[in-house]
Amino acid sequence: DAKTTQPPSMDCAEGRAANLPCNHSTISGNEYVYWYRQIHSQGPQYIIHGLKNNETNEMASLIITEDRKSSTLILPHATLRDTAVYYCIVRVDTSGTYKYIFGTGTRLKVLA
């Protein structure tokens, strides 16, 4: 199973871009990368996902390296409400069953 590695914590100034890195060096060709975030004592919230190409939605952008061994989640203009734990997850396909393997995530603190 592919695993992900993320820095345990990061700070970002309000209004600036937050760039959250993730390493997934053992990812397989058909395994997607998903990003979720979890605000304290709530369920995780979906942010974005991708396979090979860079992706953008109203919340964030996802940049995946050409070799797919790492990715970066970009929050273009961080606000105080973006303070949360961010999880980079690889979706593993096990005989048609999809499973997510969660790591410990990056605790992002947005500073006023």
Add this chain to the structure above:
Amino acid sequence: DGGITQSPKYLFRKEGQNVTLSCEQNLNHDAMYWYRQDPGQGLRLIYYSQIVNDFQKGDIAEGYSVSREKKESFPLTVTSAQKNPTAFYLCASSFSLQGGYGYTFGSGTRLTVV
């Protein structure tokens, strides 16, 4: 509005007692999942179900049981065999076999053994 509902939000249990956590979804999702989260840790998979009347063990299934009698419901029972049941429990659902938008999570149940 469609969503996934977990109840209760907080639950207290005496040692040696079984307790059942509820999870209901009206998203018409085929797959449902239970995760456990301990303080400062990521989520660990307990059980998952792709279709009604079928479910598989996840990474930490010992001391837990589930049922999937209806598509909308996936209750989790924490049995007395679970040695350290105090944790935050999260239920999730998704469309099976499709990438889609990943999982939709409930708001969680915090179980405390007293």
